[in-house]
Amino acid sequence: MDLRDYFESTEGIGVLGTADAEGKVDLAIYARPHVVDDESVALIMSDRTSHDNIAANPHAAYLFVEAGKGYKGKRLYLTRTHEETDPERIEAVRRRSRKGHDRGDAPKFLVHFKVDNVRSLVGD
Template sequence: MDLKTYFDETKGAGILATADSAGKIDAAVYSRPHVMEDGQLAFIMTDRLTHANLQSNPNAVYLFMEEDKRWKGKRLYLSRTKEETDLEKIQSLMRRRKPSDVEKYKEIRKFLVYFKLDKELPLIGEGE
């Protein structure tokens, strides 16, 4: 199954781990990535520590654990390629569309951050 189908059809929880240029690590809860037409993965981010880390160190790891399937999921090793602030595009990709969520996040600066997939491994087991 390709990643677009996988993330469109599979519910679960994810953690995006980043580090700054000095190697200080951060991990944050993130929803499923958006798999773009060109195969890149994209996350919607606010201007917080994860986004700041990616400005000086483009490497990240995304861990995804499938809902109701103990220890099943993916480890994705990623490299940041670009970002944009096109609010219309970001809003079109947002999965939370309840009026209360839209209102709550309306004034918060958001970024659509793109990554290339360097390596994909299962959540547990084979690989490095």
């Protein structure tokens, strides 16, 4: 199964791991990534710690745990390539409306990543 099919059809919880320029690590809950093509994904990010970290250090890891019993999922090793700030483009990419859940007019970023490696959640 390719990543697009996997993330469009699989429910679960995602965690993005980033580090700042000095290596101080941060973890944050994130929605499923938007698969751009076979080699890249994008995440919608707010102007918070993860976004600051990815600007200082382009490397990140995304861990996805499938809903249900057991330990199924994926680990994606990522490198930031670029980002978009157009609000209309970001809304077009969203899977569902954020009305009532958004933090006002806080800036949002559609951050693109090259997928360097994909591993299963447990083992290989």
